[in-house]
Amino acid sequence: MILTINGKVHEVSVPDDIPLLWVLRDYLKLTGTKYGCGVGACGSCMVLVDGDPQYSCILKASDCVDKDVVTIEGAEHNQNIKKVQQAWIKHQVPQCGYCQSGQILMAASLLDKTNSPNEEDIDRAMSRVLCRCGTYPRVKSALLNCDKNCE
């Protein structure tokens, strides 16, 4: 199977139905994308596929052939991921940090759609990624102030 991850082409020999998440983590050692539920309910595994946020734990890797996959490791090629990372540091968002790759990828895709998201935009997008430590208020304030903070 040939996959393009963060602009780099990888040829991998993997089981037929394996979800993208496990190809990234167990075969390509791109461990920034996390396992949390396996059923597309928590969002720790969020990646961008052709620019769209996708739960990689329920997305077959074989469906990603010929598509561009972006993970947290691809930040340097993605302005909005970098922007979100800076805002995350500025607002000291993470606690345990486990869900944060998912949060950041989701947030970056939100910024792809709108430069300065309002509260409603943030609620709608960011409610797809769960956090057990309770970093939500900072996720929100980091995104509400993103324009100001990230330049």
Place this chain on the structure above:
Amino acid sequence: MNQIPISRRDFLKVSGLVASGSLFLGVNVGCESQKQNTSNNLMPNIWIRVSPDNTITVIVSESEMGQGTYTALPMLVAEELEVNWDKVLVERASVDPVYGYQFTGGSNSIRRGWGKLRLAAALTRELFIRAGALHFKVDKERCTAGQGYVITGDKKISYGELIPIADGLEIDEQVSLKNISEFSIIGKPVPRKDLVSKVNGTALFGMDIKLKDQLYSTVVHPPFIGAKLISYDPASITNMAGVIDVFSIDQGVAIVGKDTWTVFEAAKILAVEWSEQVECQDTETIIDKTRQLDENSRVKEETLGNVDEVFKSSNRIVKREYILPFQAHMTMETMNCTTHFKDDGDVEIWVPTQSPSGVYDVAKNIAQSKIERKLRQLKNDILGGYDDTINVNTTYLGGGFGRRLQHDYVSESVQISKRYKHPVQHVWSREEDLKQDYFHPLTLHDISVCLDDQGYPLAWHHIIKGGGVNAIGADHLYDIPNKKIEVLNGPEYLRKGSWRSVGAHYNVYVIEHLIDELALQSNYDPIEYRLNLLKNSSRLSKVIETVAELSGWSERANEEYIYGIAAARTFGSYVAEVVMLKKIKENGFKLHKVFCVVDCGVAVNPDIVKQQMEGGIIWGLTAATKSKITVNNCQVEQKNFYNYPIIRLDEVPSIEVHILKSSENPEGIGEPGVPPLAPAIANAVLNATGRSSYELPIRMS
């Protein structure tokens, strides 16, 4: 890391001025006068390593699970050592017994570190000042320390450059600690050390360990505790590509394969037969049996005054029963452990754990025979040191909350990996993680209060019933002349563990919700009622008064927004929370805002304190309004986030945290934000509807 042999004869007796001005004596910082110099670094004690390039490595023996130990503990060192914060590195302690039995829990990290780490740093600073004085050939009184340098006049030299001189000096045993007014790092919202790696995906959690030729494993556990394995059919999965082996271990049936997904899929398909339980429980029977617990199950009784007399002679008695459910941890990172049995006989473990010492013990008991353990013990007794053939690497924890104090998954991992020469990463699926949790226990509370003519409690009797329950938080500060607290401990039904804020979660809920009901009954304002009962507790009164002011309590109109308050001292800290509910439709409410005031003594890093209060409130929100674990036919009914929902971003109100300035010693902060939240919401609902919430989660409509 390098093992530093420490002689225990040198528990330092140090007198130093601490913030409150009192003397403390005989603090054990594990220092000894024979400093150990490893290569060119200098390690004057077990907590600090100074390198020639003037970087300072702080050894931290508390796990980083989001609560900020890798930042706040090194801050204590940086403060007294007088070093540049950017030059401070953090290293996780090994399981060497010189660090004691490592156990991160009970909101204790800062409380434990406050004395010993500042002292270790101050002694080190003094060592370098004396080395600098020798270097400059001046009296040490003419030298000061700053930014990692010893300075005299217009000359300065770095600690790193002074290592050769410092290495030849004895450590002083007398040193003064700074006064609060002299702090330059403690009390500042210093950015966390761990966040850069946590935003770029490089932070290593347990599951992120990827070693050469690593295999993967999981375990199919029994459907309920007590079920025994009767049989399993390896043929049901051995033809699956990527499945390497299937075999039984103590806890269930282990499957080993080439990747995590393959073993998870195989676990779903594996044909297994388990024994049935003769007598099976469900939530209702557990509640009934817990209700029936009597004094034969009593494990604790605390009394003040004469409760029984007062009840006999009173005619104004309020009796209530509260039923609070089991809760799960649901750490975002499921349980996992990676173990490698190496060719040379050493065992190396990588694991996200709150207790590496616990991991070590579990692993040792499985990896070594009894005779082997005895021989090694004998060797260590004679030659000193400890058995480091078992090495535990503590990774970042993808959440802990008490779950990672238990090590069933470590036991499994070691049993499985023992069969292989390759490292094996053992991972639980979310479904196994939830089913195999050590749950926050279900509790029943019988509580009776006897009121005086004014409606204030004369006598208070709280009976806490459940499996593995405790009285944490039940010792409230309300001035009631007659008090009795009893704990009745029965069967656990589900495995029981520590869960963020432990007993304080259920006990404070009951106390704080009932207090509001009593206030309302006699037409008191809930804050006025509390303050009248707290005349002897100025710190709790102060947080209540402050949250009242901050939230505009006295100006509230109770039309569009409804207020509720709760407060408690738990884990040493005083917290008051006011919630504002917004009416959204006929009899329906939405959380609008939470105000939180905390007095935790010195706030070592106020931004981390804020994070922890926000996190505690949000943790409390899930249990208050959304989640509970139920049991049907012995089995936990919830499977995953879709039926054990945790709070999402769009359900979280705005949260305003205010920290009271204090010069008292720092207290716990990971847990105290949790307990007041649920009763504050229940009290707001009570104020709006007149309806008390004797069960959780609270009905919000």
